[in-house]
């Protein structure tokens with residue numbers, strides 16, 4: 001650890017800076033917040049931690065300022081489903097598969113491709 005990594009008042013770095021693993025309780029990274037079902041409430045991180053001799057920086061947010069993760073609205077869910085339906089539905093036989101079809105390269109589902117592009121329904 002370098003002495004300049006230990007800068008709780010942010011004199012050197014602009015924001016409070018701690019050596020890796022010495023960040024005070026009550027603060028978490030974005031990923032740690034997400035694991036708690038939270039997202040950063042403030043735009044800016046309130047402190048940072050340095051590791052690997054300052055070559056890696058992790059930004060920390062106050063857990064008390066964090067907000068609940070947004071839940072998509074029904075309209076957003078529906079839009080997502082429409083987008084997925086377009087990628088999962090064969091344009092020839094209109095069957096929707098539980099996975100995305102190779103529409104750009106093959107242009108249809110496997111049965112339609114195997115039958116020479118003629119839909120089974122035809």
Ligand SMILES: [Zn+2]
Nearest residue numbers: 090093109112
């Ligand atoms: Zn098909």
